[in-house]
Amino acid sequence: MRRLYSLIVILVGSLALGFAFNIFLLPHEVLSGGVTGLAMIFGLLSPVNSGIWFFLLNIPILIIGWMKLGKEFIGNSIFAVVITSISMQYIPVVAVTDDPLLSAVFGGVISGAAIGVIIRFYGSTGGFDVVGLLLTQKRDIPLGGLVFCLNSVVVFISGFIFSWDLALYTMASIYISGIVVDRVHTRHIKLNLMVVTNQGEELKNELINNLIRGITVMDGQGGYSNAERKVLYTVISRYELAIVKSLIKRVDQTAFVSVSETVEVIGNFRRE
Template sequence: MQKLSRLLLIFTASIVLGFAFNVFLLPHEILSGGVTGLAMIFGLMTPVNSGIWLIILNIPILIIGWMKLGKTFIGNSVFSVAVTSISMLYIPVVKVTEDALLSSVFGGVIVGAAVGVIIRYYGSTGGFDVIGLLLTMKKDIPLGGLVFGLNSLVVFVSGFIFSWELAMYTMASIYITGLVVDRIHTRHIKLSLMVVTNQGDKVKKELLDNLYRGVTVVDGEGAYSAAKLTVLYTVISRYELAFVRPLIKNIDPNAFVSISETMEVMGNFRKDNNYQKSPLPEISPISEP
């Protein structure tokens, strides 16, 4: 059921993505970034539909992703690219407004939301998304900002082919897309979790059983009550917070929990998604902090 739900969300987001391209961006020759933007350029300059170009240009990138990111991720990505391409073939290219600026803003928001959902549920739209995810595995940086930097090349290309006014609209659109992606895809955000509880062994066991991460255990004492307590410390991703919070609450509703955003983590810090104990497919596990 989890796999089915994940595929359904990717399917829906991919159709929304194709809708945003054909209704908001392409009618004004406002491009998406990266490989999708190049596919749009080729689609506008040749008789071949942009959806077909999208598949052709993504083939080599998806092969690299297959080797580096795993079969499940690339399978979801191929599924997303196929659904987006097919939806672009059947959704008519029509203008909902004559204002190119409005189209770039709303198109950027819709594209960013759709891409963010697809990436959050362990897929991608191919192209620079795959390259960006490969780079974020090496260093924790915002995916949206990274992809925006990579996509800037398309802006300059579109400026030479079409007009610099449209290039600026494209820049605005992909910038907004990057902002929205970073609001949804928060894998790069790490949180420091400290739990003070009198059920230390139970909480520790649940964390170790459900997450691939280490936990530091410190014996503590309440200053006022003089009660013996256990202090547990670990680092989690932003995705995992929704899973960890009820886990702790179910064991010890009275536990004191402190959560703060961590600027940087050094050491043996697992960034890949290949090893998962948690039932949440989008969780990014790490090793001991």
């Protein structure tokens, strides 16, 4: 059921991405970034649909991702690329507004939300998303900002081929898309978790069995009650918070929990 739910979400995200491209961006020659943007350029300059170019250009990148990011991830990515490619062929390229700035803004928001959801459910739209995910495994870099930097080359290409006004609209669209991706895809955000509990041993075992995280256990004492407590401390990703809250509630509903965002993690912290 989890796998089916993920595929349904990726399907909806891929259809939304094709919609954003064909309804908002392509009618005004406002491009997306990276490989997708190159596919749009080739589609605008040749009789071959952008969706077909999108699929062809992603093949070598997905092969690299297969070796580095795992079969499930690339399987989901291939599914997303195929659905996006098909949707771009069948959704008509029709402008809903004559204002290219509005198209750039709404196209960036919708495409960013779609890409963020697809990545959150362990997939990607290929292209520089795969490259960005490979790099964020090594460094805690916001994915949207990283992909924005990688994608900026498309802005210069579109400026030389079309016009610099459209290149600036493309830059705005890519920037907005990157911001929205970071709002949806929050794996780079790390949280400090401190739990004061009466069930220290049981809760520690539950967290270790369900998370790939080290945990520091300290002895504590209530300031008013003088009762002995266990204090558990660890650092988790934003994605893991929902799992952790559920585990703590199940083991000790009276536990005191403090969660705060951390600025930086140095040392042995698993980022995969």
